[in-house]
Amino acid sequence: MAEVPMIRLVQGDRKRYMPLLLLADEQPEMVARYIDRGDMWVLTSKDASKDGVPAVAECLVTDEGAGVLEMKSLAVAPAHQGRGYGRALIEHVARTYAGRYRVLRVGTGDSPLTVPFYERCGFKRSHVVSHFFTDNYDHPIYEAGVQLVDMVYLVREL
Template sequence: MPNPSLHSIPSVQAPLHLLLEADPSTELIAGYLHDCHCVVARLGEATVGVYLLKALGAETWELMNIAVAPEHQGRGIGALLLRHAIDQARQLGAKRLELGTGSFGHQLTFYQRAGFRVVAVEPDYFLTHYPEPLFENGLQHRDRLRLALTL
């Protein structure tokens, strides 16, 4: 498989169908999309992945969303995007990169492999922020973990 190319684009042009793979709330996405740094992965003409970074403060940024098209998952594109997001945050002046994710599932392994550590738990986050229950592998997501990486 050819390597995807990575491109910075205006965040308002981010592919919503991919963002929804990571965050199934159009309302929440609309709330953070406009002031994000956006990078997409392309294979030829097709956009196959995306991430969004947002400044929380001068030296702390958050990875707001990262997703790979389902038919292209499991081939290293997510890991490529995550490494790029970490480097990009560093170049933007970040000393710390944070994110929120579910308390179980392969995403947690994915982030911890890149060095992220669990720094907090937000109990019932997914129950209070999403209108529909979120299930993965037959288990309902309830609590959100905050993860952080020192850059």
């Protein structure tokens, strides 16, 4: 029988999840802009206790006004990727905030890994912020061998 992961709202110190947050946004100064805003959810599994990690995945969402809930961070520890944990967090957030928000929005690098993942989770492309990564980060960021330059925003109706 497959394990059912537990998703819970973080109360208290969010910085203990910094290793996960830095998987999604590798510059600590950028994480500092939103770590104390909104709600942070973590997903734990039995495997987490084996390696001492308090959670295997995290998602941080913020109220951006006008019925928009933004997912600022979504990350799954590398050893736990491919198990549906990222999708589980997205679905949990969508269910939890449906009726209170109009859309769930996410911004991500124009990567061959992340954009298709979000599209498979029901998101549609909204708009692009040109040169976001090259203008806002102090070093080049690469994903799947591609340098991230533009921020792609995707939305999913709630």
